[in-house]
Amino acid sequence: MNKQWMRITVPVLALALVLSACGGNKAATEPDSAPKAETAGSTGLTSVQDGLVKASDLSKNPETAKKRTNTFISGTQTPEGIFNPYFYQNGWDGNVTSVLFASLVTKDETGKPIPELAEKWETSPDQLTYTFKLKPNLKFSDGSPLTAEDVAFTLTLLHDPAYDGRVDIAQANIKGGKAYKEKTADSVAGIKVVDPQTIQIVTEKVSTLTLPLIGGEVLSKAYYGKDYKQGNLDYIKTLHDKPLGAGPYKFDKFVKGQEVRFVANPNYYAGKPAVENFIFKITNNETNLQYLKVGETDFDRFTANRDNYDQLKAIGFANINTFTATSYVYLDFNSGGKLLKDKRVRQALYYGLDRQKFTDILYQGFGEVANVPVSPASWAYTKDVTPYPFDPQKAKQLLDEAGWKVGADGIREKDGQKLKLQYLGRKGYNIDDVLIPLAKENFKDIGIAVEAEILDFNALLAKRKKGDFDIASFTSTNFSDPYDGVKSFHSKYNVSGYSNPAIDKLIDQGTETLDTNKRIPIYHDLYKQLKDDPPVLLLSYLKILSAHNARIEGINPDPVSILNRSIPKLKIQ
Structure with a gap:
């Protein structure tokens, strides 16, 4: 199984602060080891390329970390x-x-x-x-x-x-x-x-x-x-909380909401790991940077943006990795619901949301607008699918065609029902801090109201499963095959009421040959059809920003496994 490292955190950002802080091409003046930058995006933000920035001052390493000679601590979220x-x-x-x-x-x-x-x-x-x-x-x-x-x-x-x-x-x-x-x-x-x-x-x-x-x-x-x-x-x-495997570490204990502890497996096929103790410490967007800074953690992931990048560099003792993720950020549509059943309404939401502004505010040059449900890092990626531009007039036209007329209060209605969308957001998932106000503003301009509800992740999933929503924000896991990025659109697996026999057929065809060259045109055709009948509103491709204490050797994160492949090879200086 492809095991994914699911660490997503996003700081709360103020639009004016972000745009003023990110206006210059700062990365162009970094040393050779730093990620390079190129201008991108409607606001002139810099697009940061993949790369490694090594720690600049190991003398800043806190005593808390230096005294921890046989334990590695990684941040994670709520198992x-x-x-x-x-x-x-x-x-x-x-x-x-x-x-x-x-x-x-x-x-x-x-x-x-x-x-x-x-x-x-x-x-x-x-x-x-x-x-x-x-x-x-x-x-x-x-x-x-x-x-x-x-x-x-x-x-x-x-x-x-x-x-x-x-x-x-x-x-x-x-x-x-x-x-x-x-x-x-x-x-x-x-x-x-x-x-x-x-x-x-x-x-x-x-x-x-x-x-x-x-x-x-x-x-x-x-x-x-x-x-x-x-x-x-x-x-x-009954054994879910008493696991036994053949991986590099053995289970020790789990303190819910705090940490999971492991000890090195002496029977691991590649040899017992050099670091005896491994800990997943529960962190969030309000604590992860501070924990790393004071030495309470050795590794964590951060939302890839200029604010976090600059703060991590200032730590001095951290190695910083930036690389293109194989995931994407999106809004799930309740295609089976009354409001979004008509694909013209879903298309209107694409035209009506300024996705470039969202991407610029949130990622500050570390992301780009997503147009197909596969990462630019994938062999199945294509630029041949014409992207949805930000075009409120086109959105209004489609809504008119779908029978949604503007009411006295400016909100569209049809058959006595208001076009009021229930938005499900997530606690601690601060993508919503940027997306909700922007969506409310943009959609109001085309006659759509948005009511947001912020839930913990499991409650959000439960409401989505019941169909008790209209749109919900998610970040996909990292995909190693393009099928993973479209599987949930198949009527057999979709939980949001989306069903399209032509889409099902193409998804199936994409898995029926082992020849990559034969799969490519299938996926490209699929992406074009998904644009016409969208099951989700694609928002952004993103980069992965991780940092680790430079006293730890052997960490080489990559888009597929993030940290997984490095864990058995870790050493502490």
Whole structure:
């Protein structure tokens, strides 16, 4: 599974302050190691390119950090405590599982699949059969052996009739998987343990989704499969807060709202990590910079903008990494609701919102307006889709055509109903601090009212699932494949009422060949059709800004894994 590092924080920004602070090309005067800048955006802000800025003054390193010689502390946000890679719903729980569990197959910094627990794998000429050879002498963190039986158990569990987690193993098309799910078979026919080090998976359909699905994290059959019976996962769910994996660290304890603690795994396949203790400390946009500054944390992510960048540089002892994210910021539409069912209204919202201003205010040259649901860093990205300009007159025209007429109070109405949008925002997600006032102002100009409600993340998700909203703000996770950026638009997976058979067909076609050159035109066609019938309002592509105490060696963040790949290699000077 592709494990994502979900750290998003945004400071509250005042428009006048931001625009005055970011008017000059400051990055052009930085040393050679600094990210370069080029002019971009409607306000003349500078667009900062990817790069590393090394610490300028290690003597500023606080005593609190220097005394911590065998413990690494990373900031994160609010895990819930479901520490199983196949059951968590909260992405911060996913950060925790990435430390505890290891996969058959992982991905390099470009998103290319590479072996992890697997020594190698082979694919049959018809691309339907996968044979994995495990690395020798693999063990779970408790010292028990990790074999092909554990892989088979994991894949069988995902086909269980009672499995209700986040992974749709049906997309792997394993032979006999459907029969097991429907309880017409007592095993999955396409899963074959050849010997303790070898497992063979037979599929019925070629798909780009198969390898990442069957090459995911491995669960211990002895631990999680104790007394396992088809159709009953009650026992497994009791272990969510007592995880056992084969990753670089072992679980120690979780103090909700405060921290998650780990200790180095002596049985890790790549060798016990040099740093004995690892801690996820709960931080937020009001505390993360201060914690790093005083030495309470060693690593964190920050919203990539000039304010944060300059403050991090001023710390002196921090190494700063800036790189293009594989994610995007967006507003989800309730396409199944009465107000946004007509695609002309959704198109009008695109024309009616000044997305360039939003991007400039929030990211100050560290972002750009998003026009297709894939990052510019992806091979599937294209500029051939004509972007929506900021055009309030066009927005008004579309709303008129859709039958929404301006009322006496300036708000449009139709069939006795006002065009008043319920906006769901998130506590601690200060993208909304910029977006809500801008959306209210822009949309009022075209005759649309906005009422905002700020919730904690889980409450927001619950309201969206019930359809109790019109628009809701999100940042996607980091994607290593373009399918990940459009999957939620498929009617099979969409939770916001969006359904378009032509879109479904193209999304499916994009996964039905392993040839990247054949996938490219499919995605480009898909993006054009999504522009015409938009399921979301794309806002910005962004850069990832991370910083770490320079006394820590081995941190090389990248767009795919952020910190994950570095964790086993960390050393403290």
